[in-house]
Amino acid sequence: MAPAITLAAEAPKLSAANTGFMLICSALVLIMTPGLAFFYGGMVRVKSTLNMLMMSFISMGIITILWVLYGFSLAFGTDHGSIIGWTSNWVGLSNIGLTELWPGYTIPIFVFMIFQLMFAIITPALISGALADRVKFTAWSLFIALWATVVYFPVAHWVWGAGGWAFDLGVIDFAGGTAVHINAGAAALGVILVIGKRVGFKKDPMRPHSLPLVMLGSGLLWFGWFGFNAGSWLGNDDGVGALMFVNTQVATAAAMLAWLIYEKIRHGAFTTLGAASGAVAGLVAITPSGGAVSPLGAIAVGAIAGVLCAMAVGLKYRFGYDDSLDVVGVHMVGGVIGSLLIGLFASGKGQSTVEGLFYGGGLTQFWKQCAGVFAVLAYSLIASAVLAFLIDKTIGMRVTEDEEIAGIDQAEHAETAYDFSGAGGGAARTAVPGPVADAETKKVDA
Secondary structure, three states: OOOOOOOOOOOOOOOHHHHHHHHHHHHHHHHHHHHHHHHHHHHOOHHHHHHHHHHHHHHHHHHHHHHHHHHHHHHHOOEEOOOEEOOHHHHHHOOOOOOOEOOOOOOEHHHHHHHHHHHHHHHHHHHHHHHOOOEOHHHHHHHHHHHHHHHHHHHHHHHHOOOOHHHHHOOOOOOOHHHHHHHHHHHHHHHHHHHOOOOOOOOOOOOOOOHHHHHHHHHHHHHHHHHHHHHHHOOOOOOHHHHHHHHHHHHHHHHHHHHHHHHHHHHOOOOHHHHHHHHHHHHHHHHHHOOOOOHHHHHHHHHHHHHHHHHHOOHHHHHOOOOOOOHHHHHHHHHHHHHHHHHHHOEOOOOOOOEOHHHOOOOHHHHHHHHHHHHHHHHHHHHHHHHHHHHHHHOOOEOOHHHHHHOHHHHHHOOOOOOOHHHOOHHHHHOOOHHHHHHHHHHHHO
């Protein structure tokens, strides 16, 4: 993410080009949430498909309203103690002029606000993949409202807000390795440690019901991620956004190939699920680092993330935590990898002159990255576990065991993803009255 305030010789003027570019990037980031819904929705069993889709879609409603009311002010308002922001004039987005610029940049505050809203929407949606099959929709809705308020808004201020402690320390997070991916992955781990495993975990088959949906979702994520990453420089004047665009493609390709090679060696096959998961792992890892590394560095970041994330997804079976759709293994681990590798691969020729260990800069930046990574990880994990515990002890987090076995879609939404009643078959014919039924039976016999 570009610095919140940049000193310049003369006050910047509104740029129609940068404003239009950022609005397009905002729309690209928004489409990532439906893409995530398809990605997760294809990975679950048929009986959980709609619930998985809704857990992402509801974030677009709840977080939007909270962001307008107070979230933007908490995340990017005037700093208070390096922990939280607050600007009362921004509550309800009041007292913001149409052409009033984000300080130091050429885009209106409204444009910066809407771009950041899309990040706030997708971050809690990422958590949902770890909780498939077993969480009440009302409890989930309450959780993401509380989580955004207690965790996401403050962490966004730490990392990107002027005066935030991580921002002032010099932690590099171009587009969300700490604030988005580590934050969401650690939250997922905290919640699943509280609510427990799915019925039949490690016993019943829980294979994806629609790999084409998974591939569609990953494709939409890959497409939207260019807005997520390249747009985070808040303009298109100096080539840094273009570097980030290039590195996003390069690292994602490298991670996908690395994951496929690893699973061919480890499991004997190149799978579509592996291709999709590897691509997402690369996208996650390059998100914090893409503005600081060269394209060759991006290949290294992607390849390392592809292999290590592929290895990490199996840890849930070893340690017994039920991370349903590998949010911890891909997003938390991928975010940690991408953030820490800045301390090794930063070239000094991208978003700043900071150099990593392999470019002669020593370990100074590496230790700064460690501080940001592990502070966000610990805070999100603990705070998320506490929130889940409180909700579980009040309204309850989980559906009943019978509802989980029968299918959460029917229990929570009174719908099913696929209706085969009009596809013909014996059941449909027996519903036809008397003589007509006999005629239909003769047709079938013939």
